[in-house]
Structures are given as structure tokens and as C-alpha cells.
Amino acid sequence: MNKKNLLYVLSGFIIILLIGIIIVYDDEEQERDNGELAESDTRETELDTSLSVEERVENLLSRMTLEEKIGQMVQGEITTTRPKDVKDYYLGSILNGGGSTVSPNTPEKWLETIIEYQNMAGSTRLGIPIIYGIDAVHGNNNVYGATIFPHNIGLGATRDKELVKRIGEVTAMEVSTTGMHWNFAPVLAIPQDERWGRTYEGYGESKELVTELSVAYLEGIQGVPSDKDFMHGTKIIGTAKHWVGDGATTGGIDQGNIILTEEELQYHIEPYISAIEAGARTVMVSYTSWNGLKTHGDHYLVTEVLKGDLGFDGLVVSDWNAHEQVHPEYEEAVKQSVLAGVDLFMVPDSWKEFIDTLTALVEADEVPISRIDDAVTRILRVKMEARLFEEPFPDETLMEEGTFGSEEHREVAREAVRKSQVLLKNEGDILPLSKDMDIFVAGIKGDDIGYQSGGWTIDWQGSPGNITPGTTILEGIKNIVSDDSIITYSEDGVGAEGHDVAIVVIGEEPYAEMFGDADDLKLSEEDMRLLQTVQQTDIPMVVILLSGRPLIITDEIEHWDAFIASWLPGTEGHGVADVLFGDYPFSGELSMTWPKSMEQIPIHFEDDDYDPLFPYGFGLKTD
Incomplete structure (x- = not known):
């Protein structure tokens, strides 16, 4: 073939290639347009309250990529994230730990900051809202000017469940005023040893008192499932924590070991049964070990007992970086915690590493996609129950009403x-x-x-x-x-x-x-x-x-x-x-x-040799 003919052949090939590129580009544009329309239709489906929550969740889950699913399983901390990270990594939740604040630490600044995060969530492909969590354990205690209530050991001394319910209502209002949705409270621990550094977070040493007051508090902050404002408006999402038995560690050592038979552990499980019946939609897992096994890696306690025997279909959240204690190797720690049944991971600083690690585990078939789908289903379920899809942004009139820290x-x-x-x-x-x-x-x-x-x-x-x-x-x-x-x-x-x-x-x-x-x-x-x-x-x-x-x-x-x-x-x-x-x-x-x-110590009112300075329930009265 001479040079002239070769030139004709090459020119024709280039023309055909360009035509192919144009056709492919047009097809991709059409697919992108169709996809955008599909996502628009999807959002309408998610907002269609004539459908059941389960139908809406299933519809949304079917359209999510692995990246979007794993993002929903991550809770980053406000000091290590920026609003744009929600958009870039599809983060499902943000929290602030105790002492992590905005500047200035005012209710107005908290509201502004959380709106920024929620705006970024709304700009993602699927627009799934974030859920913002805080340890408001005796009032919205991280925010300057909040009403600070007695710690739970003092509330236990009141024996007044109606009062505790009102405290929950006030706390929920002051939390929702700042734009937050989720309170990591109440503590359902039954403290058995005063040496424990979290003793004051428990309502008392009897399961009956803990059950009664924790249910009252939950009803105060969440409402009850039959209420029209359940987990909505000036109500927020509560947390039953820490699953399970954290008040019974040997020697009162925090994050220590619980040496109990399964029958003995039932004493500490019973408050959770009542809390779940009262509408608890999130449960936080304890740092503790049960007979040497870290609960964050305990499939039996988390999946078989909590989700199976107790029928809990809400979301299970980890404690602060607690998955890292399950195994010395990070990848194995993540794997065991996910397989144990933890749904949402509180990873305040290493959340990018967590995303990469869990993605690799799924792609290597070390973690089945069915476990990811179960976790994300539970997360989306709670978000929809809290009506975050319909109303992702806080009611700013609450701030204007001036009830935060009010007389x-x-x-x-x-x-x-x-x-x-x-x-x-x-x-x-x-x-x-x-x-x-x-x-x-x-x-x-x-x-x-x-x-x-x-x-x-x-x-x-x-x-x-x-x-x-x-x-x-x-x-x-x-x-x-x-x-x-x-x-x-x-x-x-x-x-x-x-x-x-x-x-x-x-x-x-x-x-x-x-x-x-x-x-x-x-x-x-x-x-x-x-x-x-x-x-x-x-x-x-x-x-x-x-x-x-x-x-x-x-x-x-x-x-x-x-x-x-x-x-x-x-x-x-x-x-x-x-x-x-x-x-x-x-x-x-x-x-x-x-x-x-x-x-x-430890001393308990049911001990056979009970001889305290003052017994459980003692208190002098005055006129």
C-alpha cells in the first residue's frame, strides 16, 4: 500500500473513531440525564409517607453504591471533619465528644454549624440526611448556658419518674434547639461497685429503679411510638447504653471484664427489654468484656441476644473507637465488630481508614454485603422514623423563642x-x-x-x-x-x-x-x-x-x-x-x-451479710 492510500485508510479510521466517541458521549449524557431523573423520582419515593418506612428504606437501599452504604455506617467527629466531608465521603452521622465545641460555644453557633453539615448531606447524589449525636447526659451539657440537671445517681434518689420524664422533655428541647437529633442517653447500667468511675451515670443499684427511671427519661426525650411527635419536633432520638452489664465489672474497673453467668447477666439485660418496649431505637455497645470477650466483637450478645431474642430492629452504635479494642490488628478489629452486629461506628478520628478498611473487606468477601445491607437498613430506618428525610433542618423558631437555658x-x-x-x-x-x-x-x-x-x-x-x-x-x-x-x-x-x-x-x-x-x-x-x-x-x-x-x-x-x-x-x-x-x-x-x-465494697442491698452505714432507700424526712 502506497503512502497516499495509507493516509486515506488512517483518515477514515480516525473519522470512524471520532464518530464512535461522539455516539458514546451522547449515550453517557442520556444515561446521566436519565439517572438524574431516576434519583429525583427516588427522592420523591423516599418522601412518600403513604408508603411504609420499610418500603422507602428498601427502595433507597437498592439504589445505593457500596461507597454510599459504607459512608452511612460512619460517624465522624466534629473536630476531624468538615461539612464537605459529608458530601465527599457520604458520611451518615456526625457527633461531638465531650469538650469538643464550636467557637463561640453558643446555641446559635451550634445551630449554624449543624445546618452547614446538613446542607452538604442534601447535596449528595441521594441526599440522605445526617444524624447528629451528642452526650447530653444531664442536660445539653456541652453547650454553654444550657440547663444542667443533677446526674442520674441524684435523680435516682428522687424516686420521681414523672420528674425524670420532664427532665427528658427539657433536655430534648434544648438539644433540638441547637439542631442536634440524637442523645447518647440514658445509661441503663446498674452500678454494683462504687469504685467505678461512672457510678453517677446510673440511676441506682437496683434493676427496678434503673428500669423505671430510664424508661421515663426515654419517654421524655423521644415521646412514645404512638405519639405524632415521636422522635420529631422538640423530641429527639435516645440511646439505651451501654449494652450490657457495664455496671458490674470486676473491681469497678471502667471498660473492664464482667464475670457473670448468662443467668446472672440477665439481671442487667432486663432494663433493656423495657427500654426497647418503650421505643428505644438506638443501643450503644459497651467497652466492657463479658467473661473475657469484648462486647463489640461478641456476635452472640449483639446479634443473637439483642437483635434476635429481644427483637431489636433499631440501629446498634459503637462507643468511641471501641472497635479498636476487639483485636490488635485494625483490619481484624473492624471485621469482627461488623460481623458481631455493630451497625454505625463512632470513629472520631480514623474514619477514613475505617472506610477504606471496610470497603476492602467487602470486596474481598471477608464481610458479606448482606451484613452491610442490614446495617444500612437499620440506620435508614431510624432516620426515616425520626422524619429526617421530610424535615432534615432544625426548627429555627425554637432559638427565637428563647427557651434554651430559660428560667x-x-x-x-x-x-x-x-x-x-x-x-x-x-x-x-x-x-x-x-x-x-x-x-x-x-x-x-x-x-x-x-x-x-x-x-x-x-x-x-x-x-x-x-x-x-x-x-x-x-x-x-x-x-x-x-x-x-x-x-x-x-x-x-x-x-x-x-x-x-x-x-x-x-x-x-x-x-x-x-x-x-x-x-x-x-x-x-x-x-x-x-x-x-x-x-x-x-x-x-x-x-x-x-x-x-x-x-x-x-x-x-x-x-x-x-x-x-x-x-x-x-x-x-x-x-x-x-x-x-x-x-x-x-x-x-x-x-x-x-x-x-x-x-x-462491693456491697448490694440483696447481700446476705448486708450491714451498711446507711441502707439502700434510706433518707430522713423533714416536715
Whole structure:
């Protein structure tokens, strides 16, 4: 073939190739157009409330890619994600850990930030909304200015399920006002050992009390399934945690090992049965191990018992990076946790690695797509039940109404404070006090919001100081006494002479989780010095203990005229003054047994050799 003919042949080939490219491009454009129309139709189907939730979920799931499915199984943290990551990686959920805040830490800024994330979710191919989670364990406690309620051990002392339900309602309103959808609460643990650093997160040591109050709280934050506003409007999604038995670890070690038979473990499972019947739609798995096996990798407990025997069809969420504890090799840890039945993974920092790892496991047939589909089905189901598809964005009028941290909400907290105070000694009926007395108030903790609120307040571990608006115990006293009363305050207890009575406030430093684990529950040296300084004056002494659990005070209480277990009352310290001065009676009852010594711990009211300093349910009453 000569050069001229070759040139003709090549030219013809190039023309045919170009025509083919144009045809393919046109076909791809047509397919893209058809796909966009299909997705538009899909979104209409997802929003079609005449269809069942299951039909809508199935329709959506059938159109999702593996990348979109795995993205739904990931919960990133606000400090390691940006709104655009939701669009780029199809993230299904965002959370903020304790102490992770926006700047400034205001309700308005939280609302603005979460709207940004939700906007990005809406811009994805399928427009699946995110679900935003937070540990609002005693009010919306991470946000400055929120109403902070007593921790659960104090609420257990109230024995008032109607009050606990109202606390749930207020918390839900303050959470939804900031644009958040999901509260990692309540804790269903039944604390069995005061050495455990999370003791105050439990309502008490009996399954009956824990069951009653956790159900009441769930109904407060979620509503009940038959309500038209269930998990919607000013209601939010709750979490039953931590599955299961985390209050029963050996030695009270947080994230430790539970050595119980299956029959004995049933005691700790029972509150979950009632919570699920009451409408709990998410369950968080515990860091703990049961007889040596990490629960996040325990297929029997998560899939066979929780999802099978208990019939739980909501979503199962991991705790913070807890899957990494299942196995020393990351890939195997992810595999075992997914196969165990965890649906949504709280991976605050390594979420990209998690996505890559799980994708590779599915592609290698190490994790079946059926398990991925089950997890995503459960996640989408809860999102649809919460009506996030119809109304992904928060109701901004809630912010305008000004109920966040309002006086009305604080009055509910104040009621909870006064009902949670447990009077354990009242020698000579010294309480209630006269409002006309000259009163000496001693101890730095008596004028400190941080001490009286404890952990999970603004920061994860909490901190001393007036870290958020509220009323200290000292301020509450000043506000309630008559104009004729003289109030003297001393941080170190010096100067009590000449007063009619001394009110001495002592207690624990703020802490949370494993940082609160303690082998010795005696009073601090600082508190002992304070008490001894005041005792030297021989004036009547009323001692108020701020703590997340009973402390060992057997020897010291002999020197006190009155003793009050105040627990961790939160921001409304005037609730303590309400009962001190008789505006309301003392009515609280111990939700935990008060031991005589460390040697008695663990101690439980059903023990055969039960001989505490104060028994479970004890509490003196005043008129």
C-alpha cells in the first residue's frame, strides 16, 4: 500500500473513531440525564409517607453504591471533619465528644454549624440526611448556658419518674434547639461497685429503679411510638447504653471484664427489654468484656441476644473507637465488630481508614454485603422514623423563642435538686435552719458551679470554676435567707467563731469515665483540713457532700450535726437552699447503699451479710 492510500485508510479510521466517541458521549449524557431523573423520582419515593418506612428504606437501599452504604455506617467527629466531608465521603452521622465545641460555644453557633453539615448531606447524589449525636447526659451539657440537671445517681434518689420524664422533655428541647437529633442517653447500667468511675451515670443499684427511671427519661426525650411527635419536633432520638452489664465489672474497673453467668447477666439485660418496649431505637455497645470477650466483637450478645431474642430492629452504635479494642490488628478489629452486629461506628478520628478498611473487606468477601445491607437498613430506618428525610433542618423558631437555658427550664432543674438531696443525719433536728441565723459557709466547693456539676459539663471531665451560668450553693443560701441574717463565706474554714451554724461543703473533684475509677473513696486531705478547722470552733455543723457516689465517712460523721448527700446537683444550687431552710421538705432516698468501709465494697442491698452505714432507700424526712 502506497503512502497516499495509507493516509486515506488512517483518515477514515480516525473519522470512524471520532464518530464512535461522539455516539458514546451522547449515550453517557442520556444515561446521566436519565439517572438524574431516576434519583429525583427516588427522592420523591423516599418522601412518600403513604408508603411504609420499610418500603422507602428498601427502595433507597437498592439504589445505593457500596461507597454510599459504607459512608452511612460512619460517624465522624466534629473536630476531624468538615461539612464537605459529608458530601465527599457520604458520611451518615456526625457527633461531638465531650469538650469538643464550636467557637463561640453558643446555641446559635451550634445551630449554624449543624445546618452547614446538613446542607452538604442534601447535596449528595441521594441526599440522605445526617444524624447528629451528642452526650447530653444531664442536660445539653456541652453547650454553654444550657440547663444542667443533677446526674442520674441524684435523680435516682428522687424516686420521681414523672420528674425524670420532664427532665427528658427539657433536655430534648434544648438539644433540638441547637439542631442536634440524637442523645447518647440514658445509661441503663446498674452500678454494683462504687469504685467505678461512672457510678453517677446510673440511676441506682437496683434493676427496678434503673428500669423505671430510664424508661421515663426515654419517654421524655423521644415521646412514645404512638405519639405524632415521636422522635420529631422538640423530641429527639435516645440511646439505651451501654449494652450490657457495664455496671458490674470486676473491681469497678471502667471498660473492664464482667464475670457473670448468662443467668446472672440477665439481671442487667432486663432494663433493656423495657427500654426497647418503650421505643428505644438506638443501643450503644459497651467497652466492657463479658467473661473475657469484648462486647463489640461478641456476635452472640449483639446479634443473637439483642437483635434476635429481644427483637431489636433499631440501629446498634459503637462507643468511641471501641472497635479498636476487639483485636490488635485494625483490619481484624473492624471485621469482627461488623460481623458481631455493630451497625454505625463512632470513629472520631480514623474514619477514613475505617472506610477504606471496610470497603476492602467487602470486596474481598471477608464481610458479606448482606451484613452491610442490614446495617444500612437499620440506620435508614431510624432516620426515616425520626422524619429526617421530610424535615432534615432544625426548627429555627425554637432559638427565637428563647427557651434554651430559660428560667422555666431551670425551675425544673431546681425541683430535681431539692428532691435529690438525701438527709442522712439530723442530730437534734437542727434542720431545717432558721432564715434569721448568722451563718458561716465554708469550702471552695460551696461557691463553684463546676464542682457541683461534676463531669460531662462543658468539658468531658468537667472542671472547677464557674464554667457555665447557674446558681452556686452559696448564692442559693444568700438568696433565701432574711435580710437580718449575716452570711460569712470562707474557702478554708477560718473564722467560724461566733456564728450560729456552719455549713461546710466538701466533695470530689470533677471526673468522667475511667478517670474516676478509685480504689480509695475516703475524703480528700483538703476536705479533712477544712472539716477539722471548723470543728475546732464547736459551733453546730451541717456538712454537704458533693459526689458522684457514696464516700467513706464513717469516722468523720460522728462530729457532724447534720449530713446531706447532695450528689452532683448541676447548675441550680438554690435547690439545696430550698430544703436547708425548710421551704421544701427533705424527701430523697439513697439510690446506692452507703458502705462503712472500703472492705465492704462491693456491697448490694440483696447481700446476705448486708450491714451498711446507711441502707439502700434510706433518707430522713423533714416536715
